[in-house]
Amino acid sequence: MEQTMDLKNKDNTPLLEINFGPQHPSTHGVFRMTVQLEGEKICGLKPVFGYLHRNHEQIAENLPYAAIMPYTDRLDYVNALANNFSYAITIEKLAGLDVPERAEYIRIIMAELARIVNHITVIGFMLNDLGAFFTPLLYAFRERERILDLFEEVTGSRLMNNYFRFGGVKRDLTDANLAAIRKIVTRFPAFLEEFENLLTKNEILCMRCQNIGILSAETATNAGITGPVLRASGVNYDIRKVDSYSIYNRFDFKIPLGQRGDVYDRYYVRILEIRESLKILDQALVRIPQGEIMNKKALPFLKMPRNFKPPVGEAYGRVESPKGELGFYVVSDGTPQPWRYHVRAPSLINLTVLEEMCLGQKIADAIIILGSIDIVLGETDR
Amino acid sequence: MTVFGWGVFKGMLVTLKNFATSYFRKPDEGGIFTVQYPEEREKTIENFRNFPFLVYDETPEKIRCVACGICERECPPKCIHIEMETDTAGKPARRPAVFDIDYGLCMNCGMCEEVCPFDSIFMDHAFEVTAVPISTNLNKTVLDQKKTKVSAERAEGLVRHKEKLLKSNEYFREIRPALASAIDQKRKAAEEKKRAIPPLRHNASDGPVLGRESTGGQAQPSATQEPK
Numbered sequence: 001m002e003q004t005m006d007l008k009n010k011d012n013t014p015l016l017e018i019n020f021g022p023q024h025p026s027t028h029g030v031f032r033m034t035v036q037l038e039g040e041k042i043c044g045l046k047p048v049f050g051y052l053h054r055n056h057e058q059i060a061e062n063l064p065y066a067a068i069m070p071y072t073d074r075l076d077y078v079n080a081l082a083n084n085f086s087y088a089i090t091i092e093k094l095a096g097l098d099v100p101e102r103a104e105y106i107r108i109i110m111a112e113l114a115r116i117v118n119h120i121t122v123i124g125f126m127l128n129d130l131g132a133f134f135t136p137l138l139y140a141f142r143e144r145e146r147i148l149d150l151f152e153e154v155t156g157s158r159l160m161n162n163y164f165r166f167g168g169v170k171r172d173l174t175d176a177n178l179a180a181i182r183k184i185v186t187r188f189p190a191f192l193e194e195f196e197n198l199l200t201k202n203e204i205l206c207m208r209c210q211n212i213g214i215l216s217a218e219t220a221t222n223a224g225i226t227g228p229v230l231r232a233s234g235v236n237y238d239i240r241k242v243d244s245y246s247i248y249n250r251f252d253f254k255i256p257l258g259q260r261g262d263v264y265d266r267y268y269v270r271i272l273e274i275r276e277s278l279k280i281l282d283q284a285l286v287r288i289p290q291g292e293i294m295n296k297k298a299l300p301f302l303k304m305p306r307n308f309k310p311p312v313g314e315a316y317g318r319v320e321s322p323k324g325e326l327g328f329y330v331v332s333d334g335t336p337q338p339w340r341y342h343v344r345a346p347s348l349i350n351l352t353v354l355e356e357m358c359l360g361q362k363i364a365d366a367i368i369i370l371g372s373i374d375i376v377l378g379e380t381d382r
Numbered sequence: 383m384t385v386f387g388w389g390v391f392k393g394m395l396v397t398l399k400n401f402a403t404s405y406f407r408k409p410d411e412g413g414i415f416t417v418q419y420p421e422e423r424e425k426t427i428e429n430f431r432n433f434p435f436l437v438y439d440e441t442p443e444k445i446r447c448v449a450c451g452i453c454e455r456e457c458p459p460k461c462i463h464i465e466m467e468t469d470t471a472g473k474p475a476r477r478p479a480v481f482d483i484d485y486g487l488c489m490n491c492g493m494c495e496e497v498c499p500f501d502s503i504f505m506d507h508a509f510e511v512t513a514v515p516i517s518t519n520l521n522k523t524v525l526d527q528k529k530t531k532v533s534a535e536r537a538e539g540l541v542r543h544k545e546k547l548l549k550s551n552e553y554f555r556e557i558r559p560a561l562a563s564a565i566d567q568k569r570k571a572a573e574e575k576k577r578a579i580p581p582l583r584h585n586a587s588d589g590p591v592l593g594r595e596s597t598g599g600q601a602q603p604s605a606t607q608e609p610k
Contacts, residue, residue, distance in 0.1 A: 063458055064456070066493075067456065067458040067493060068458075069491075070458055070489060070491030070492075070493070071458065073491075074489075135397060139400070142412065142415070145415075149427070152427045152429065152430055153427050153428075153429055154429070155429070156429045156430060156431040156492060156505070157430070157431060157490065160489070160490065160491070162491050162492060171429070194396055194400075197392050197393065197395075197396050198392075198393040198396040198397065199393065200389075201384075201388070201389035201392065202389040202390055202392075202393050203386060203387060203389050203390050204390060205389075206389070302496060302497075303496070303497055303499065304497070305456055305493075305497065306455070306456070
């Protein structure tokens with residue numbers, strides 16, 4: 001960085017190197033990128049991570065398995081339930097625990113609600129980056145608030161839910177909760193309609209987003225990109241279908257795909273995904289059975305978390321989090337603490353193609369490209 | 383196909399409609415939903431959890447906590463510190479002498495509430511928590527140990543001692559009626575069971591216990607509670 005003035009391009013014109021972030025409102029946290037500019041054009045970009053490093057993995061390796069659950073909330077704090085889901089699935093794989101039918105349905109209902117929350121939040125903030133200052137974001141937050149109120153009622157907390165347990169969930173959904181979810185689901189399409197009227201065909205949005213930050217399907221698959229960013233590039237890969245973890249194979253839903261892989265597709269795929277999530281919720285609310293919410297074998301460990309010792313072995317569990325493939329890799333040595341604990345965070349891996357997408361674009365567009373990837377620094381830096 | 387600018391116009395209509403109808407609609411349906419916070423308050427949801435507090439039954443002396451230390455051990459960020467009280471003979475008295483929770487460390491996960499076998503620690507609804515002035519929070523000895531005032535404030539500002547953490551069962555019933563009544567019933571049933579058992583035991587082991595009746599009588603009921 002000391003050599004800023006020496007940077008030159010082929011025609012011997014000097015390049016400008018600027019630091020973008022870490023304290024910049026549009027970097028979605030403490031993310032920093034070093035951008036090399038030729039006029040307004042980006043000709044080099046280096047993401048710099050680590051400002052929010054909290055030693056998550058090492059902390060987890062010194063904690064009993066159950067005590068890690070609240071820490072996973074803090075990874076991707078926009079939708080903590082997806083993190084809970086992935087971690088619970090991993091440990092259930094490791095310990096060979098089954099989940100009762102009703103708990104599976106509750107898990108899927110909560111995870112899909114979290115997906116809706118995440119997607120409308122992302123779209124709102126992306127439009128903030130575009131300059132649609134807070135109007136779409138507040139429309140989105142108005143709806144989000146209803147879901148978060150429900151989360152508070154069911155899990156006890158709006159964001160840091162800490163709701164899933166190994167072999168079930170912490171608290172049952174009452175009939176009143178189910179009625180509230182039904183109300184949210186029936187009202188949501190009207191909001192989406194309004195939201196789309198405001199945005200989807202908006203010429204300013206189209207001009208700012210279309211053909212910006214194109215990510216080809218080939219680059220995306222080679223870089224290991226997952227989630228809506230990959231699907232916007234036209235690759236049909238959704239872990240809910242591919243892996244069909246939990247009971248996702250019982251639901252009828254489609255995988256929306258983009259065509260060009262630009263920012264606009266990433267926005268639109270998310271809108272369509274919300275519609276598919278509503279479809280899943282519709283089906284789950286009809287079919288949810290009565291019954292247990294915790295596996296009987298796992299019940300004593302709620303009171304005695306330190307007695308929970310999975311057999312020696314390793315497990316990798318993954319879910320389709322709203323941001324991509326969220327996986328946990330846990331190695332057990334038979335003690336109450338994991339021997340190795342690793343998080344495969346979609347935000348971090350999706351960021352690796354940022355330079356690819358930004359090259360040749362204007363500096364103002366880098367911000368929306370970053371916004372369209374949907375990163376959360378809690379998960380990136382861990 | 384369509385006129386350029388039609389999308390923007392439609393979007394404007396949406397914002398105009400939202401602006402106009404916000405004055406007529408109910409807050410729940412898209413109306414003005416701002417709550418003028420310090421004056422107005424939303425109703426707190428029963429399951430809402432914030433920092434933990436300790437429940438006592440009738441008087442603050444009748445504390446439910448027996449200082450078993452399970453919450454201290456299971457707390458993920460290790461924000462609880464407990465020391466058991468000892469009587470004059472040096473025997474553990476099954477009550478906490480020190481019970482500190484550092485609210486600055488606590489992450490509101492609710493593990494302590496979940497693991498407590500004596501239904502004594504629960505998550506509070508009080509969210510307006512600030513660092514209390516050190517003069518009220520600190521006792522003199524701790525204050526003397528600290529070198530400067532600033533470091534004392536930092537170290538002790540959000541630590542809550544036993545006296546501050548203790549709250550009555552009535553308060554608990556007020557903030558979480560469903561859970562509190564369920565726990566009251568459970569405790570009542572356990573007490574009745576306990577009352578039914580001791581005479582039988584006394585008959586069975588009459589001789590050996592007689593000499594140290596007071597300590598034996600205290601230890602027994604809690605021993606029957608533990609294996610839950």
